[in-house]
Amino acid sequence: MKGAFLLATFALAAAPALAQPSPKVDASVVESYVRATWSKAPPDWQSRVVQDETQRICTQLNNAPPPAEAEKIMARERAAIVYPADGKLIGDWQKGERAAQNGRGGQFSDPPGAASGGNCYACHQMAPKEISYGTLGPPLVGYGKLRDFTPEAVKATYEKIYYDAQATFACSNMPRFGANKVLTPEQIKDLVALLMDPQSPVNK
Amino acid sequence: MQFHPRTLVGRLLIAAVAIIGALGASALAQSDEETEKALEKYRQMLSDPFSNPGYLAVDRGEELWNRKRGASNVSLESCDLGEGPGKLEGAFARLPRFFTDAGKVMDLEQRLLWCMETVQKLDTKDVVARRFSAPGRDSDMEDLVAFVANKSSGRPIELALAHPKEQEAYAVGEAMFFRRSAIMDFSCATCHAEDGKRIRLQALPDLSRPTKAAKETMGSWPTYRVSQAALRTMQHRLWDCYRQMRMPAPDYASDGLTALTVYLAKQAEGAILDVPSIKR
Numbered sequence: 001m002k003g004a005f006l007l008a009t010f011a012l013a014a015a016p017a018l019a020q021p022s023p024k025v026d027a028s029v030v031e032s033y034v035r036a037t038w039s040k041a042p043p044d045w046q047s048r049v050v051q052d053e054t055q056r057i058c059t060q061l062n063n064a065p066p067p068a069e070a071e072k073i074m075a076r077e078r079a080a081i082v083y084p085a086d087g088k089l090i091g092d093w094q095k096g097e098r099a100a101q102n103g104r105g106g107q108f109s110d111p112p113g114a115a116s117g118g119n120c121y122a123c124h125q126m127a128p129k130e131i132s133y134g135t136l137g138p139p140l141v142g143y144g145k146l147r148d149f150t151p152e153a154v155k156a157t158y159e160k161i162y163y164d165a166q167a168t169f170a171c172s173n174m175p176r177f178g179a180n181k182v183l184t185p186e187q188i189k190d191l192v193a194l195l196m197d198p199q200s201p202v203n204k
Numbered sequence: 205m206q207f208h209p210r211t212l213v214g215r216l217l218i219a220a221v222a223i224i225g226a227l228g229a230s231a232l233a234q235s236d237e238e239t240e241k242a243l244e245k246y247r248q249m250l251s252d253p254f255s256n257p258g259y260l261a262v263d264r265g266e267e268l269w270n271r272k273r274g275a276s277n278v279s280l281e282s283c284d285l286g287e288g289p290g291k292l293e294g295a296f297a298r299l300p301r302f303f304t305d306a307g308k309v310m311d312l313e314q315r316l317l318w319c320m321e322t323v324q325k326l327d328t329k330d331v332v333a334r335r336f337s338a339p340g341r342d343s344d345m346e347d348l349v350a351f352v353a354n355k356s357s358g359r360p361i362e363l364a365l366a367h368p369k370e371q372e373a374y375a376v377g378e379a380m381f382f383r384r385s386a387i388m389d390f391s392c393a394t395c396h397a398e399d400g401k402r403i404r405l406q407a408l409p410d411l412s413r414p415t416k417a418a419k420e421t422m423g424s425w426p427t428y429r430v431s432q433a434a435l436r437t438m439q440h441r442l443w444d445c446y447r448q449m450r451m452p453a454p455d456y457a458s459d460g461l462t463a464l465t466v467y468l469a470k471q472a473e474g475a476i477l478d479v480p481s482i483k484r
Contacts (some may be wrong), residue, residue, distance in 0.1 A: 025375035033376045034383070037460030041452030048386040048451055055384040059391070062382070106387055106450040122403045134403045136395065166389075175388040182387050 096194030258480030265351025274324030377467030422472030
């Protein structure tokens, strides 16, 4: 219980300070505008327009859910985590670096079926030699070293950070890469390696 | 503030832009940082409004505005953009706004389409198909927007939001700005609700409240995009944002995009328009 409370408090603290949207219009009006705005989207893209429960609650609560609500979100997202069949959570950091650099995939301008990248550098500082990094997320330089490369940290990195960010921080800004099938479990293992392998440039 | 491709300056400029465009493409393949440096060079080179290729679009837009078209065989000179038929000065600075004749809030692009359909009795299918220009494909909408917007250059963005439908559009736009969706869980606010943040090396304006960055952003659209060698409108900007958000392509000239534009323009209330601008 105490752990859950601490986690929830951390999630609250991690929520970014946003301007408060003022609900001056009924949600059903907003949704009818939204449906009309994507009325010509292909049928197989329409599901992206509709919010899932987590997106809906986070939007409604301005990404700052009270502890009980945050715990519900995290419990739901934890249940979505899938582990690799062989039980190995660390892959190839070099493949991970390529995925971290790649911002393609999932856009309507991308060829259908093209593999997605993780695009980590868009938001995070990682390997120190890469100076073109964004600042929407925290810097991850030395990530594995700071965690003593422990198996517990490897597991937490796989399941909470990469597989489903909102299993750790309810309403996090970070995409739920595994749960939303943006990245495959194999790619996620490679990205875990980029953060947790002692040989990775992130830890040099 | 006009130049023509026939003039020496115009020809030199077009050549310069072509060379820079090719350099830009190879720089993109190298690193964002090098690209940013190269782009800073273009910004300096092209900061002179006489050298901004966006003004070619302004000239083409003026010609289109005056051209007789459609079943009515009339120009757009009697089109009412909110300040009265044919009154262009300052009209863009007060858009989007509610139009009684159409019974809804419209942005400039919706209103231009409405005028083509109702005043000129023009079938806009082809115009909509060419809504965004591409190599070898001019866009009437981009050209007309450049021309009309330019007639508000030097004026402040001023949205009255007096009509209940304008207030509804603002509230819907605000809700859409914060609405998370699609496979990355992004909303506009994911990237545009804090000052001083970046994607890679690209600075992100905070558009969630009345900031200096919001004024600079909304005061500089439409713009000539050097990387795309095209004049781009707010409809295109929002279409491109939703592409990066992994959403499907939004419908052109839809009421939702207009609502979002009302919200964004209101955060930039008082910004002095300087359009068309020139950007990366």
